[in-house]
Amino acid sequence: MWLLETTTLKPQLFLGDSTPYYAILSHTWGSHDKLQNLAGYVKIIRCCAEAASCGFKYAWVDACCIDKTNSAELSERATECYVYLVDATDPSGFGNNRWFTRGWTLQELLAPCSVIFFDSDWNEIGTKASQAEFICHNYVAQRMSWATRRETAREEDLAYCLLGIFDISMPMVYGEGRKAFRQLQLEIMKESTDQSLFAFSYRLNIGIRPIVCHLLAESPSLFRECGTIQAPGDGPAPEYSTTNKGLRIELPLAHCIGGFYSAFLNLTRKVCNIREL
Template identity: 40%
Template sequence: MDTHTGQFIEQADPHVTIYATLSHTWDSEGEQTYRELQEIQRIYDPGGHRLSAINPTPTSMVSLDGFRYIWIDSCCIEKQSSSELSEAINSMYAWYRDSKLCYAFLADVSACGTTEDWKTQFSQSRWFRRGWTLQELIAPSEVVFLSQEWEPLGTKHDLAEAVEEITGIDQDVLKHELPLDCVSVAKRMSWASGRETTRVEDEAYSLLGIFDINMTMLYGEGRRAFRRLQEEILLRIPDQTLFAW
């Protein structure tokens, strides 16, 4: 999305565009979908008026930080198209990995009060318990954590020790000093063990990027999705720790 105009742009190769990403936990009452934004965009002059009806806080912040473009999974994917959804889920890790910066919005952490107050809230945030945010934490080279007031709390590098304690993910992985393929399958699986997803299939689909796996999306297959993921891991990664897990 163009933060200056509020319009979508088509970009098949994200490497040619400098952009930021937004990571957040889903809000069933506040999410704007791709089609809803398309409808808003039709109301305004596509030639350049800023679309104030589009969530102004992230787009304004990203623009002020010097980014012309932002990618947000909740509104930049046409989820009613099964083919686009499948492609997007298989490419999700790459979208976050290739972004210049990822903003992680923690809706349940307030910057008001003492440092100890927000650090306690930070450690208990549901953002660290959701399935999809695992790859959104690991994939980007840098993550900025934002409070519910959209105030910066610190970066992934600044808070690496605290994040490691919360998630069990080694600091050298968080800082991209150790490649994922140097980490055992069992260890990578352990990072997801305490996380939850709304759809049972997403327990598997949210881990595709963590294991560099591509799979067909079959919503409705239930727990079989995780079995298919394990089978794909066995085919691709010669690591017997999967059985230990």
């Protein structure tokens, strides 16, 4: 992967295990904020200066370093992340910035151990540690809920930007649309017995008549109200598996009107203040 030397701003190529520790700049592009413009160049300079002051010899900035033909590079993780919030001018509005609506920035928030936020004038206004009470990620549904209000340029990226968060590897096949999110859920099922994967809601006014819905969610938006979902106990969840005929799982049932049955997931909600990420 390509990295910038923080004192000379010269790019250097590293392969495999030779890649050193580095800092990353996470930001959103404005309508005219390109590399050749002053604002884009200032971001690179300030990021490298901040990284150098913290002892990093190298930094990664998408405008200079990203190789979109190399899918392996997209899974690399930085040691420290500097988040530049160009629209942060009022500290009381922290968390309502455009950066918090983008899909790929979610991975940049959660993956590095250290995340530092800067306002439009490059003043430090917070850290990942200072927001730790809002970053709970024990359950699948909770992590899915973080992506409910985030946007991506391509529909497939709503799934791909969650790969690192769930520690899942799968091919990135652009053009498959919402099938990518379905495949993500299938891959999660191979690695986890967490029943909260099925706790999403269609929020339909169905009255007393059951509506047949898909077992898997069509998009992360259906997990919007799942930020407080958790299992009631500390013990391991019962195992379930997928077969060529569907899902095999044991759940308690209740008889409903019209000969239908309802199955109950072993989940509950915790009472706490959850902030959307």
